[in-house]
Amino acid sequence: MSFLFNLLKGAFLRMLQLIWFGKRKISNSLSIYVKTNTGNTLSIDLDPKWDIRNLKEIVGPQLGISPEDIKIIFAGKELHNSTIIEECDLGQQSILHAIKLPPGKNRLNRKKDTKNLIEESIDEGSEANESGSKPLNETLIDLPLEDSDRHENHSEQEQQQARAHFYVYCSLPCKSVEAGKLRVRCATCGSGAVTVDRDPQCWPDVQQPRRITVHCENHDCQTLLSSLAQKDEGTPQVRYAQFYFKCANHVSLGEKDEAVPLYLIKPNLRNVPCLACTDTRDTVLVFPCEAGHVTCLDCFRDYCVARLRDRQFEFDDNHGYYTLPCPAGCQNSHISEVHHFRLLSPEQYEQYQRFGTEEYVLRAGGLLCPRPDCGMGIIPPDQTDEERSRSPDEDDCRRIQCIGGCGYVFCRRCLQGFHVGECDSQQPTTYSSTSAVSCLSGYAIDPLRASEAKWDEASKKTIQISTKPCPKCRTPTERDGGCMHMVCTRAGCSFQWCWVCQTEWTRDCMGSHWFG
Amino acid sequence: MCWDALDLWRQGLIMADLPRRIIKETQRLMQEPVPGISAVPDDANARYFHVIVTGPEDSPFEGGLFKLELFLPEDYPMSAPKVRFITKIYHPNIDRLGRICLDILKDKWSPALQIRTVLLSIQALLSAPNPDDPLANDVAELWKINEGEAIRNAKEWTRRYAMDN
Ligand SMILES: [Zn+2]
Ligand SMILES: [Zn+2]
Ligand SMILES: [Zn+2]
Ligand SMILES: [Zn+2]
Ligand SMILES: [Zn+2]
Ligand SMILES: [Zn+2]
Ligand SMILES: [Zn+2]
Ligand SMILES: [Zn+2]
Numbered sequence: 001m002s003f004l005f006n007l008l009k010g011a012f013l014r015m016l017q018l019i020w021f022g023k024r025k026i027s028n029s030l031s032i033y034v035k036t037n038t039g040n041t042l043s044i045d046l047d048p049k050w051d052i053r054n055l056k057e058i059v060g061p062q063l064g065i066s067p068e069d070i071k072i073i074f075a076g077k078e079l080h081n082s083t084i085i086e087e088c089d090l091g092q093q094s095i096l097h098a099i100k101l102p103p104g105k106n107r108l109n110r111k112k113d114t115k116n117l118i119e120e121s122i123d124e125g126s127e128a129n130e131s132g133s134k135p136l137n138e139t140l141i142d143l144p145l146e147d148s149d150r151h152e153n154h155s156e157q158e159q160q161q162a163r164a165h166f167y168v169y170c171s172l173p174c175k176s177v178e179a180g181k182l183r184v185r186c187a188t189c190g191s192g193a194v195t196v197d198r199d200p201q202c203w204p205d206v207q208q209p210r211r212i213t214v215h216c217e218n219h220d221c222q223t224l225l226s227s228l229a230q231k232d233e234g235t236p237q238v239r240y241a242q243f244y245f246k247c248a249n250h251v252s253l254g255e256k257d258e259a260v261p262l263y264l265i266k267p268n269l270r271n272v273p274c275l276a277c278t279d280t281r282d283t284v285l286v287f288p289c290e291a292g293h294v295t296c297l298d299c300f301r302d303y304c305v306a307r308l309r310d311r312q313f314e315f316d317d318n319h320g321y322y323t324l325p326c327p328a329g330c331q332n333s334h335i336s337e338v339h340h341f342r343l344l345s346p347e348q349y350e351q352y353q354r355f356g357t358e359e360y361v362l363r364a365g366g367l368l369c370p371r372p373d374c375g376m377g378i379i380p381p382d383q384t385d386e387e388r389s390r391s392p393d394e395d396d397c398r399r400i401q402c403i404g405g406c407g408y409v410f411c412r413r414c415l416q417g418f419h420v421g422e423c424d425s426q427q428p429t430t431y432s433s434t435s436a437v438s439c440l441s442g443y444a445i446d447p448l449r450a451s452e453a454k455w456d457e458a459s460k461k462t463i464q465i466s467t468k469p470c471p472k473c474r475t476p477t478e479r480d481g482g483c484m485h486m487v488c489t490r491a492g493c494s495f496q497w498c499w500v501c502q503t504e505w506t507r508d509c510m511g512s513h514w515f516g
Numbered sequence: 517m518c519w520d521a522l523d524l525w526r527q528g529l530i531m532a533d534l535p536r537r538i539i540k541e542t543q544r545l546m547q548e549p550v551p552g553i554s555a556v557p558d559d560a561n562a563r564y565f566h567v568i569v570t571g572p573e574d575s576p577f578e579g580g581l582f583k584l585e586l587f588l589p590e591d592y593p594m595s596a597p598k599v600r601f602i603t604k605i606y607h608p609n610i611d612r613l614g615r616i617c618l619d620i621l622k623d624k625w626s627p628a629l630q631i632r633t634v635l636l637s638i639q640a641l642l643s644a645p646n647p648d649d650p651l652a653n654d655v656a657e658l659w660k661i662n663e664g665e666a667i668r669n670a671k672e673w674t675r676r677y678a679m680d681n
Contacts, residue, residue, distance in 0.1 A: 276593050276627040277537045293628070299594075303627065306594035328628040494623070507657070
């Protein structure tokens with residue numbers, strides 16, 4: 001009963017509020033924070049239809065400042081009085097910065113003073129080409145990947161079409177690829193109360209430090225800068241912008257809530273067809289190769305899945321990431337922001353991570369547990385040179401236990417259960433490893449037709465799936481019938497070996513047991 | 517329903533879940549065929565092509581008509597087409613099962629390549645056999661030791677298997 005009463009009371013109070021604030025009814029409320037450079041934070045409900053002047057009129061009295069003496073900063077720009085809130089790319093819980101102008105400094109948004117004609121004309125001139133009066137999302141055009149191909153002199157319409165779109169991977173709470181918003185703060189003090197001296201014009205401007213200078217409004221920043229300069233002579237006396245991204249899909253969780261930019265994903269402004277499916281799609285992935293090859297996002301996923309299945313991802317030695325190059329095989333085209341692989345399904349991404357870890361283990365001289373569904377990376381204890389020279393094949397040296405995994409004890413050489421004495425190389429295990437590496441004979445044509453068309457009986461042998469390790473890198477390799485000539489498809493290995501001899505493929509193998 | 521209509525309906529069914537890229541490539545292969553090569557999709561399976569390659573001039577395969585089968589796997593163009601010679605051929609890069617040793621059909625495959633590129637490469641392989649390639653066999657051996665005899669064999673096989681049928 002009291003619950004019902006409370007409900008009614010709540011509704012009544014809300015109605016009263018509406019009457020009281022009737023003059024400025026909020027049609028679609030936007031809750032934001034306004035931070036001042038004096039350390040105050042106000043929580044404000046806004047109507048997206050209001051302009052910045054309206055905002056100043058609300059904030060001013062609460063801060064005890066005349067609205068004319070306030071400037072509003074958001075995402076690196078001082079916003080003009082006539083800018084409508086909904087044009088500003090503000091989300092719920094966004095933070096705006098309100099700065100009290102020192103006397104005589106309120107140039108940009110000052111009311112016109114008829115007595116001071118000279119100053120006014122200067123004002124008009126500067127206001128006309130002051131793009132800072134518009135929010136960043138309105139002025140920023142799509143960023144080229146390289147410095148060299150910056151956009152030049154865009155017409156108004158072109159600029160409208162080329163409006164920047166960003167994509168991010170939101171790790172929390174969305175856990176998905178989402179639209180992103182570009183934000184900026186002072187690299188020295190971390191304050192968001194900064195105005196950029198110019199717009200970023202290419203991705204290096206956004207990603208690399210010390211490319212764009214800012215004017216920081218934070219009072220403590222000067223002190224910080226001086227103390228840094230005292231410690232280190234090399235500290236520059238200017239302040240730089242630090243750009244970062246937020247996910248547009250969820251309500252901001254505060255200043256630390258950031259998302260990883262997926263800068264290869266872009267709106268397809270030049271209508272380039274996908275190199276794989278040849279369709280022209282709205283959103284594409286542009287590979288970091290010289291030609292800038294383009295795939296649609298669906299084909300990018302298919303490309304990743306196909307390469308993942310064959311373990312054809314590559315390990316970038318310079319940077320240590322497990323990645324893919326441009327599908328057209330271009331030089332120096334590795335994707336360096338591996339969050340782009342978040343376009344894969346969670347299961348596929350997990351597989352990507354697992355393979356990446358395994359690859360890392362193999363490169364570190366380790367091996368993988370041959371048990372299906374285990375695949376644990378194992379780094380065996382180093383043998384001393386003395387041990388190795390004394391008994392290279394001694395049982396102890398071949399004995400590996402899957403510690404930290406399934407506990408399986410196996411022979412390092414043949415990857416089968418541990419045994420004493422010679423490895424039995426003729427006996428294929430019946431493991432079917434998921435990390436399939438196919439033989440050259442992994443030939444799969446429409447089986448019905450193929451069976452009619454074969455001019456040799458050799459391939460009609462019953463398909464027997466069995467696994468042996470690649471003699472070079474020890475990756476479990478699956479053979480599904482066909483010839484004995486194996487090629488390790490693990491990227492960077494490609495070792496050609498003989499299923500029978502378990503050594504490098506030779507002409508002798510070809511002559512005596514090519515097809516078994 | 518007349519037979520033509522039934523045929524069209526069936527064709528529609530076959531094409532229905534075919535990726536646009538395959539449809540486009542097929543149309544182009546029909547409209548502007550590669551000289552010396554015919555590639556026709558199967559009536560029942562639009563991913564399966566009946567291919568006939570004419571033996572290039574000035575090669576031991578001249579005068580022969582070589583049948584091949586080409587199949588576009590489920591994840592084409594991410595995976596390479598599967599191609600195989602059906603007609604017997606004496607060639608150092610083609611094995612007894614008609615399998616072809618061609619880099620673009622294996623590790624050098626790229627989704628930017630097409631059926632057309634593959635067919636052109638196979639034609640080029642007939643013009644210029646490469647006995648140093650990994651899929652080499654006894655044919656490759658002979659091709660290296662005694663090219664004259666190998667070419668005689670190739671001509672003989674062409675006459676025996678690739679003509680008048
Ligand atoms: Zn999010
Ligand atoms: Zn600062
Ligand atoms: Zn595509
Ligand atoms: Zn490329
Ligand atoms: Zn294990
Ligand atoms: Zn063993
Ligand atoms: Zn290997
Ligand atoms: Zn062998």
